Amino acid sequence: MNLExxxxxxxxxxxxxxxxxxxxxxxxxxQPRLRxxxxxxxxxxxxxxxxxxxxxxxVEERREGQRxxxxxxxxxxxxxxxxxxxxxxxxxxxxx
Amino acid sequence: MNFTAAAETLPDDSLxxxxxxxxxxxxxxVAAHEAxxxxxxxxxxxxxERAADVAQEVFLQLFRALxxxxxxxxxxxxxxxxTSRKCIDELRRKRLRSVSLDDIAExxxxxxxxxxxxxLRKLIARLPESQRIVVTLRYQEDLGPEEISHITNIPLNxxxxxxxxxxxxxxxxxxxx
Amino acid sequence: MRxxxxxxxxxxxxxxxxxxKLSLDFPGLSEKASEVVDITLDAxxxxxxxxxxxxxxxxxxxxRDIVGKLEGxxxxxxEFDKDGEYDRALVDRVRSQLGSSWKKIVNVRSKKHDNAExxxxxxxxxxxxxxxxxxxxxxxTIVNIVGPIDLDKLSHLEGEFGIPRMSKKGQx
Numbered sequence: 001m002n003l004e005x006x007x008x009x010x011x012x013x014x015x016x017x018x019x020x021x022x023x024x025x026x027x028x029x030x031q032p033r034l035r036x037x038x039x040x041x042x043x044x045x046x047x048x049x050x051x052x053x054x055x056x057x058x059v060e061e062r063r064e065g066q067r068x069x070x071x072x073x074x075x076x077x078x079x080x081x082x083x084x085x086x087x088x089x090x091x092x093x094x095x096x
Numbered sequence: 097m098n099f100t101a102a103a104e105t106l107p108d109d110s111l112x113x114x115x116x117x118x119x120x121x122x123x124x125x126v127a128a129h130e131a132x133x134x135x136x137x138x139x140x141x142x143x144x145e146r147a148a149d150v151a152q153e154v155f156l157q158l159f160r161a162l163x164x165x166x167x168x169x170x171x172x173x174x175x176x177x178x179t180s181r182k183c184i185d186e187l188r189r190k191r192l193r194s195v196s197l198d199d200i201a202e203x204x205x206x207x208x209x210x211x212x213x214x215x216l217r218k219l220i221a222r223l224p225e226s227q228r229i230v231v232t233l234r235y236q237e238d239l240g241p242e243e244i245s246h247i248t249n250i251p252l253n254x255x256x257x258x259x260x261x262x263x264x265x266x267x268x269x270x271x272x273x
Numbered sequence: 274m275r276x277x278x279x280x281x282x283x284x285x286x287x288x289x290x291x292x293x294k295l296s297l298d299f300p301g302l303s304e305k306a307s308e309v310v311d312i313t314l315d316a317x318x319x320x321x322x323x324x325x326x327x328x329x330x331x332x333x334x335x336x337r338d339i340v341g342k343l344e345g346x347x348x349x350x351x352e353f354d355k356d357g358e359y360d361r362a363l364v365d366r367v368r369s370q371l372g373s374s375w376k377k378i379v380n381v382r383s384k385k386h387d388n389a390e391x392x393x394x395x396x397x398x399x400x401x402x403x404x405x406x407x408x409x410x411x412x413x414t415i416v417n418i419v420g421p422i423d424l425d426k427l428s429h430l431e432g433e434f435g436i437p438r439m440s441k442k443g444q445x
Contacts, residue, residue, distance in 0.1 A: 061321075062325075064321065065321050065322065065324055065325040066325055068314065068318045068319075068321045068322035068325070069322045069325040069326055071312045071314055071318075071322070072314060072319065072322045072326070072336065072340055072346065073336065074310065074312060074348075075312045075314065075346045075348045075416070076336060076339075076346075076427070078310065078348055078350060078414065078416060079348075079403075079405060079416050079418070079427065080427065080428065082389055082391075082405045082407050082414065082416065083391070083405070083424075083427065083428055085389060085407075086379055086381050086389045086391065087428075090379075090381060
């Protein structure tokens with residue numbers, strides 16, 4: 001069995017602990033429901049109009065910023081990955 | 097965007113009835129998806145209690161946001177996305193740097209190959225968080241890189257890179273052990 | 274005349290004042306690769322990313338400190354299904370861009386791990402650029418970091434974001 005099949009077998013769904021469902025439902029009974037989404041959507045649309053598109057620009061900048069942040073972290077991970085591999089190799093060579 | 101099909105045993109109108117305030121219908125939604133949500137969290141943390149806490153929060157959030165769910169398929173997407181994000185947020189908040197191998201208690205239903213499955217789950221729980229969630233979504237939920245990218249908001253090429261590195265790391269660890 | 278000649282020679286051979294960004298354009302390589310990571314972050318994008326790195330979270334703050342001084346981060350990483358899918362001359366083209374101020378500080382060859390070369394662009398005691406070249410039969414990774422770089426600080430990012438730290442025995 002190859003690794004991918006092994007992973008699928010290892011990551012099959014597991015049942016939650018006994019009492020989980022009752023506990024989750026009990027928690028919801030103590031909570032109020034939010035108002036219907038269309039009101040929130042209408043409020044957001046009005047804000048956007050009033051702000052003259054600033055909100056949309058702000059949302060787009062946030063999205064770009066998060067993407068840039070993710071790319072920075074990926075780039076640094078790749079770099080430290082390579083630095084680590086190099087150190088491991090040097091370490092192994094010095095132990096022989 | 098394509099949403100995958102909802103759980104097979106769920107009545108077609110459960111979502112609509114739950115949105116109308118039917119608590120039994122909401123219980124049906126929980127029953128249909130609790131294994132998936134719990135498993136995502138369990139395979140991420142390797143800890144039953146923490147996984148159950150996160151799963152409970154997910155369903156609480158679902159209850160509050162029910163009216164925003166458009167379809168059964170959207171519900172599945174929403175649950176996977178919110179569970180993934182909660183796992184990562186929880187990890188960053190509590191700074192779980194390493195998981196002791198002894199902490200990974202196994203649920204009652206073992207995998208067909210219990211030793212290898214257990215070993216793999218331990219190794220997965222030690223992967224960097226982004227690789228961990230990507231591997232879990234890929235092999236627990238059988239999602240493609242594009243769907244994983246939509247759920248996690250990680251760029252597609254980064255998802256592929258995470259998958260590749262995770263598999264390489266797991267292979268190496270299995271060979272060494 | 275000799276005075277002018279000497280002047281032009283000095284200008285021609287002098288190391289660039291600014292840290293060096295390499296040309297990492299490999300037309301057609303992405304199409305051959307099974308996995309590609311292509312990251313281009315200039316100074317403007319790095320400033321934007323810094324705004325979204327937390328100043329209170331210790332791990333993200335370390336990244337902010339490193340990234341805040343940089344002028345660019347460029348990564349090209351390609352994985353292939355078969356050996357020999359890329360021309361090794363590409364690596365030579367990258368190396369040929371490294372002028373006299375670049376020092377090769379590491380050159381490793383290993384059966385178990387990636388082969389890697391690490392270069393630092395040195396101006397006196399300060400490193401103002403980093404290049405990592407990892408060239409394997411089925412993988413090519415090139416990292417170019419432009420700007421003041423502290424290798425120690427960079428290495429300390431291991432252990433953050435879930436990257437295992439090297440123990441003394443060489444095991445994570």
